[in-house]
Amino acid sequence: MSPRTLRSTALTTGLAILMAVATTADAQQFLLTPSLASLTHSEIGEDLEFSGVGGGLVASYRTGRFGVAGEGILGSLASGDQAVTASSYRVALFDLRATYRVLPGLDAVLGAQSRSISPEFAAQDVGLIRIGLATETALSRLADIGVRGAWLPYADFNGGGEAGFGFEVGLGVSVGPADGRYRALMSYDFQRIDRTVNGADVPMQMMVARLGLQVGF
């Protein structure tokens, strides 16, 4: 399955779940979070460490124990090293998470992510699936903190190769009025994938940091 196929499948599935849940739920919460994103992406070695900024949007919906969130980020990354083949590229990242509350404050997460690089092969297009846990706790009525961690059991690359160990962790904090309608949000997700190509290690890691405004409906 190519990353583009995985991306379209994940998006379609996510939208279907989002619509199905939204039309049947009673106690509902819908959040929309436009954000500025800081992106860092590295492959193989320090020479191929790219960083840049972008913009994104997260839409999440929760009803009862179930939740679903979709995120899209478009960014442009560049390398300070002019000796590399391509000094910059654009990335389109789409992410989908479905959650189920297993304990108060603790969600099981099943998700998928797709990253597309342009121009092609400037970096690896990646499609992956995650299984993890996420928790969110109120520090007070004005602030929440959330942590998530996920194992990446499957990843696919347009340049071929196999995914070994893959894991990601994330931290987020939001602050705003007690009614929860508006929240300033700051978060990051760090992802590591140990890719091998023909037995050679070609690891990659990516970090997405966000500064956004969360609006509740």
Place this chain on the structure above:
Amino acid sequence: MGGAVLSGVLDFPAHDVPFLEARMHLRALVAGSLSLFALSALSAPLRAQDSTLVARAESAYVALDFSEALALARRATTSRLAQGQMARAYEVLAFSYAALDSTRQAVEAFRELIFLAPDREPSVERVSPRITSLYASALGQVLVVRGLDLDSSSFVGGQGAVPVRFAISRPASVLARLVGGGLDIVVDSQLAAGSSGFRWEALQRDGTPVPAGRYRILLTAREGASEFTAETTIDVRHAPVDTLPHLTSLPGYTNLPRTEVPPRDWKPFGLSALYTGLTTGAAFALSNGDLGNKWSTPALAVSLTSLTTGLVMALRKPDEREVPANIRYNDLLATQIAQRNVQLAAENATRRRQTALTIMPVETAGAGADR
């Protein structure tokens, strides 16, 4: 002076009922109303003259001139006097006979006195034991109802009663009736001896309260051929029964605050430090140093923000939080109040259909006898 002294000694207040009416009631054989009207025109000046006879008889008795007292009292008993004056005349007559040791005549005079004023008797503290003994002897020979009385009383119709008291001189069957306003209801029947009484619920035969108005309670005692009727007049008044106000709280119980401000603690900072440390530590542990470390700057910025947020939230005044125990207590209290108000509503619905009765004695009037 003498009359006043005698009245004071015997403690007999005056009466206003004309003697002729009393005689009609006593013997039930008096002439008809035409002759009553004819006599009543002449009665006022005559009564003034006759009442002086009683006063003069009392003065003669006080002066120990018993023969004169007897003569004047006899003349007074044959004249037209108010019931109270007539009772005083028989009293002087009885006392004088007793003083002259004419026992039989004294007892007869006392019997007349008892029929006229059954509730009055010589005070044992002020008259001789002989007189008291003769009065008791006379009382034992007649059938009278004495001390017919009831207190003012208020109660809800069907839920209370007014006690009626009386005493009877000899064992007899007693029938009590309520008469007035078109009603003639037997309210009690019993065999009585000495002090007795009954409770009157002020209800009609169908169980509804008697209508408001003025009524007489007639108490007729019968023993063989003897019969005596005493009566008292009462007023019956109606009023709506007060309804009960609905409750907004239970006495002795108050709502507890739903929320409380907890004491300040460092939990927010502790949580943020824990979460931030775990996540950032994991990120550094996962990172591959060969791939560069540009990623760490934004991650550390987020981590620092998280720590700062936790610190600020720990230092600020804690948020009010709900107290589940208090909420459950308040809910229970509200439930109790609601249940009580349902009961009150039902009680008020019943009360609105009820009538509060007030029974008040108007006067206690004379007696009739059939000897």
